[in-house]
Amino acid sequence: MSTLSEQQEQQLKAQVFDRLLEHLDNRKDAQNIDLMILAGFCRNCLSKWYQQAAADIDINIDSNQAREKIYGMPYSEWKDKYQLEATEAQLAALKKASNPHN
Template identity: 55%
Template sequence: MSCSENTNATPGDPLEALDDAHAAAAFRRLVRHLRHRHDAQNIDLMGLSGFCRNCLADWIVDAGAPLDRAAAREAIHGMPAAEWKARYQTEATPAQLERMAESLKKNAPSH
């Protein structure tokens, strides 16, 4: 799975004025919610929104966190990613894979 992102800040975007402490609290709440909702498969998150738990971990690393990819994924999953995958991930169906591919096309930056 891969996720692209549009990271360009828009001038005047209220998100940019949001205090980092509040943004961090909301992010942690999102992660805890995803840890609780193991039934929300990464493939389904990718198909709907174009990002998943692994993307969040990658974004943490991209933001400069002193973690490698495995440690960032463990921070998001609440356990090593391989353990999470073995416990909770189901085999992706062709329909899920197709939906994910279509969703990821929407992530590509437009020029």
């Protein structure tokens, strides 16, 4: 692999991030709790990371703005349209995933 410039590396990362957001947008059936169980992060985590990255370079983005970037719409709207009530099985799996030694 050829050596990438810092600008090229940043462009690639931005494209991958945009692709991840597009993929999540196309998979609204993948509930946040399922993502947390399987991967240890969800859309809310991404929004917090986005907000922190902005703060790291002195850009003020509040949590609602960050969530809207990740969800592609206001978070409350996404929850109303797509978020399902967590099942007992999901809650148990999340608890086990959060505490793997229990």
